[in-house]
Amino acid sequence: MTKRQAGEGRGARLDAEMVIRTALEVLEEKGLDALSTRAVADRLGVRMNTVLWHVKTKAWMLELMADALIGEIPLDGLPDSWDERVRELARRYYGVLLAHRDGAALVVGTNAPEPHTLRFANTLVGGLLDGGLDEREAAWTAWTIVYFALGLAQEEQAAAHQRLEGRLADAVSGAAHPALHRALVHLGPDSFGERFEFGLSRILARP
CATH class of the missing domain: 1.10.10 (Arc Repressor Mutant, subunit A)
Known part of the structure; x- marks a missing residue:
């Protein structure tokens, strides 16, 4: 045989x-x-x-793969307070994306209304509703968190395989890009975690 x-x-x-x-x-x-x-x-x-x-199809296979990744996010042991619960969910989401090669690139290209994805989204939106956001604010804030995490994770995974820091430093000129040149030290590959926490705090800041 x-x-x-x-x-x-x-x-x-x-x-x-x-x-x-x-x-x-x-x-x-x-x-x-x-x-x-x-x-x-x-x-x-x-x-x-x-x-x-x-x-x-390959497209559906990718959606099922993305859903399987999201299914690795534990939804137990979450904080009671809504804001810490949402932060922890976002951290776990970000962590799962980074735990898999090209994890962010896989998920960002899909729109999977599959069980694990829906369960995570329901928990995230539920936390925001518990914080007093109305339905539109909760839905759109959840999308903002997801898009932010996906984008930053995708950049972080790309940086792990490329020397982006050196390329950026070579491309940025103090004369041509004065503002960016001043801020360049804060855009290094070792600051992704801090940038994630900063961005998450801005998204969840209440007026």
Whole structure:
């Protein structure tokens, strides 16, 4: 029996959860650019159509992967006070994005109304509602937190693979960019955590 034939035999026992788990393994090893349904099929030892039978399209596979990442965020042990609860949820969200190779890039490209994502969003919006925000303020503040975390995490993960600090310092001129030149020391790759806390405090500041 060939390897592919053996894989096809295993494919009958495949389910979407196994496909997504394998896809996350491929993501960790090769990165988002190398992720494809064919790469997942090769890892499983099955035909690509077998993978697609479970996840339908690559786009839906990415959404299910993003939801699986969000599912790693624990929603227990949260502070009682609404503002500390929201801060802790944001920190856990940010941490999960950073815990996976290209985690932020994966999630930012999806819009997954899947169980884990909806559960996290419900908890986040619920905390903001408990803080006295009306429904629109709570919804839009939750989106602001998510977009902020995604953007900063994506930048941090890119900085981990590139020498962005040196490139920025070389590009910024005191004569051409005086304001940016003055602030440059605060934009280094070692300040992401502080920037996250600063931005989160600004988002949650009440008038």
